[in-house]
Amino acid sequence: MKYIITAALLMLGWTAQAKIEITTMVDCACEGISQQAFAVIAEGSAGPFQFYWRGPEGYTSREKEPGDIELPGAYRLSILNSYGCVFKYHVELAACPGPSFDFEIEPNATDKPGQLSVIVTGSDNYISYEWYKEDDTLLPQKGKYLKKAPSGIYYLVVINERGCRFTSPTVKVPDW
Numbered sequence: 001m002k003y004i005i006t007a008a009l010l011m012l013g014w015t016a017q018a019k020i021e022i023t024t025m026v027d028c029a030c031e032g033i034s035q036q037a038f039a040v041i042a043e044g045s046a047g048p049f050q051f052y053w054r055g056p057e058g059y060t061s062r063e064k065e066p067g068d069i070e071l072p073g074a075y076r077l078s079i080l081n082s083y084g085c086v087f088k089y090h091v092e093l094a095a096c097p098g099p100s101f102d103f104e105i106e107p108n109a110t111d112k113p114g115q116l117s118v119i120v121t122g123s124d125n126y127i128s129y130e131w132y133k134e135d136d137t138l139l140p141q142k143g144k145y146l147k148k149a150p151s152g153i154y155y156l157v158v159i160n161e162r163g164c165r166f167t168s169p170t171v172k173v174p175d176w
Contacts, residue, residue, distance in 0.1 A: 018046035018081055022089055028096035029072040030164035036067040037093050038075070046081040053077050069093070097122065099158060101168040105149075116146040116154060116173055124160035131156055134170060151175045 021041040029037060042049040042064070053061040056073035069075070072095035079087045099122030107114040120126050131139040131146045134153035141147065146154065156168040 018042065018044040018049075018085075018087070020079060020087055020089070022077065022091060024091060024093065026093070028094045029069065030096050030160075030162050031072070032070055032165070033163045034068045034070055036065055037069040038065060038077075038091060040064050040077070042079055046083060046085070048082055050080040051077065052080070072096075096124075096160075096162065096164050098166040099124070099126065101156065103168075103171040105171070105173055114149060114173070116149040116171065118144055118156055118168070120144070120156075120158055122160075122166075124162070124164070126158040126160050128159035129156060130159075149173050 023039045055075040056071040077089045102119040
């Protein structure tokens with residue numbers, strides 16, 4: 001998304017110009033992952049410019065291009081030029097969509113714990129799989145399969161290439 005405004009200011013017989021351009025750099029935000037979500041160009045004879053960002057959960061920044069945006073939502077940028085004029089912009093940053101989880105429980109034929117497997121579908125490439133027991137104990141097994149899974153309640157955290165973490169619903173493995 002791109003916003004471009006060129007303003008001509010008439011001050012004391014002088015014509016001052018400001019070109020403001022805001023470009024969204026990412027298609028979505030991963031909660032908890034700092035990123036530079038917007039690129040800003042502010043140039044012209046109406047400078048220097050001051051920048052005031054406001055966003056979700058009380059976010060504020062005075063950086064031209066803040067690199068610490070972590071939440072999706074509405075962001076507002078006010079730009080103050082050297083003549084005291086304020087230009088206001090509103091940009092939206094979508095949340096990265098999460099995957100869906102399809103669990104399969106496979107009992108073992110010899111009365112031993114079976115296997116819990118998962119198919120994770122979504123638009124991203126998931127590079128990490130972390131299995132947890134219900135009490136938040138991280139299990140040593142990584143990947144799409146939890147082998148020799150004793151009865152209990154489990155959940156899975158997957159991480160995509162951007163670093164976004166998504167947590168599955170819990171799944172119950174019955175007594176074998």
